[in-house]
Amino acid sequence: MYQQTIERFCNQHKTIKNYIDDLPPEAIYRRLNPDKFSIHETIAYLTRYHHVFMNRLHMIIQDINPYFEVYKPDRDPEFRFTCAKSTGSLLHEMYRVRDELCGFLQAIPSEDFARIGIHEVLGRMTIDQWSEFFLLHESTQLFKIFKLAGSFWSMESVLHSNVIHLPLLSNYLDELAV
Template identity: 35%
Template sequence: MIYSSLTQRLKDQHKTIASLIINLNNRQLNQHFRKGKWTIHENIAHLAKYQPVFLDRVRKILTMDEPEFEAYRAEDDDGFEIYCAFTTYELLKKITADREVIYQLINHTPPDKLERIGVHAKYGRLTIIEWTEFFLLHEAHHLLTIFQLAHGGVS
């Protein structure tokens, strides 16, 4: 069964991004603080690109018996570079639009269907609710990284 904190975070957590970057200019958004680490913009691109991946996974779990998924790595996804080419504003619009689709899907899926299983290569058998929790915790990790980069460049 879906619980209120999950629903609320699914609806609103992504809105934190705009609050974290509101006073930053393009140079700050694209500044590399450490070699081999993503910029703020690249973190946002990753979050934007992962939402359709998550949506696809949920849809597969709803229609297939225990589909298996590898851990997602942006570096292995050609689409990640395409997302990096969008402006930060365009990425925020994409995140908002895709999040609404995810929110509606999760909130309108019957409770028994939310118990369907997808198998993660590292974390094993997860229900759709657990996948959603994992999705939100992953996003929160990147929100913390964006906060750290916006306030001193340490991540």
């Protein structure tokens, strides 16, 4: 695995804190668009996907060419529980699992990086390619958080609400969403 990829893998997620540090709770928990995730829900999605990705890596190492469907939170019973946690708790969990992922990737023997996992849409990918996919997917979600944070401050009239919105299961965010 390229050193730049490992560095991105071990650090890219840390920018979330910079995006949300100065936001009030209503900016984090409220959906600006009823059909799109809030910042909190997006962080919950990213946190849950860390666990999904770790599981996929283990399966790629253990099995021959395992097949993976597109991850959809509305089909994942654990996502609701993840979403119910506080944002601070989610960030703590994400950092912890990310450290585990970094250690796992750095400990994989070089010959195992050629092992294949088959994605429902993207097809055959090596562990290197799965790692790049994870980072690209995460960067898309980070950009969404960045835009949502900016949108909150640029709104002319902000409706303050302390209601935490759980995801609408019929409107899911999948890992290929743009």
